[in-house]
Amino acid sequence: MKSKKASIYRMVTPDHACPYGLKAKDLLKRWGYQVEDHHLTTRGHTDTFKAQHGVATTPQIFIAGQRVGGHDDLRKFLGKSVADPTATSYRPVVALFAMMALTALAASYAATGSALTVRAAEWFISFSMVVLALLKLQNIETFSTMFLNYDLLGRRWVPYSYIYPFAEGLAGLLMVAGALTWLSVPIALFIGTVGAVSVFKAVYIDKRELKCACVGGSSNVPLGFISLTENLMMMAMAVWMALAAVGLRAGVIHAM
Structure with a gap:
């Protein structure tokens, strides 16, 4: 079987590592994906990436050459639930x-x-x-x-x-x-x-x-x-x- 592959672009600077990027990378690995981990190492690098792809946030995940989206989009793609911060809960x-x-x-x-x-x-x-x-x-x-x-x-x-x-x-x-x-x-x-x-x-x-x-x-x-x-x-x-x-x-x- 060919291994599943995914690419993730996430912000990683000397003083900041995007937590949603870490979550997304971990989720992909747990679902059996080989992950190409691309670091956006400066604010300028991150802004350029977002402008190129017409997105407002990072991380961004690509699977089979298609952009899936951010962390929550990845969860939906994998059939997992996404928490609603406004939903009532006991x-x-x-x-x-x-x-x-x-x-x-x-x-x-x-x-x-x-x-x-x-x-x-x-x-x-x-x-x-x-x-x-x-x-x-x-x-x-x-x-x-x-x-x-x-x-x-x-x-x-x-x-x-x-x-x-x-x-x-x-x-x-x-x-x-x-x-x-x-x-x-x-x-x-x-x-x-x-x-x-x-x-x-x-x-x-x-x-x-x-x-x-x-x-x-x-x-x-x-x-x-x-x-x-x-x-x-x-x-x-x-x-x-x-x-x-x-x-x-x-x-x-x-x-x-």
Whole structure:
């Protein structure tokens, strides 16, 4: 069988190697192509190449003498999917909760020798709160703007949209430590209740289609079940910690 051959023209300079060029070259090799790798070593060289071929970007891939296009065009040519950066997706939230669940199990095993403990469940929620707060704080202005689309308290008092991620992070950290329950419980219960009511009204009563600010303002996670779950988890954790504070939790565990 004759080997499949492809040519790729990509920008490679002393201070820059095009990442899409690297991806395209790797993809071609994994699909069994012999790759002729042509480097565009200066900005002028790159601009000349683009003008000659009437293209706006590099890399450019050629197969059997025909131009396929750039990295995304190559993926389509090979029958692979191309990610849509504007498409809604639950992937960020699923990944976050999965990693926090595994982290909680690991922490429980390190602390007690057993992964499946009540403390692991507590840590899962409190770790999730901390990381969710961190994601919001990466760009608090963008988060605030998205949050004000649906939060009932934030729309009445804008500073709340800036306070929220700090409050969520503080409550989560205190719950991880099991400290200052008198402070963490009311914070989590308050922001969780307001958030749950806000999401329920926006999604299930007003039927609005919005993006969720739960994993930061730049996400494409749709507002709905996931957002409601985040707030219900905070409320449940607050109640659980309150039971511990008054000495009733042992009885609940025994009853379960």
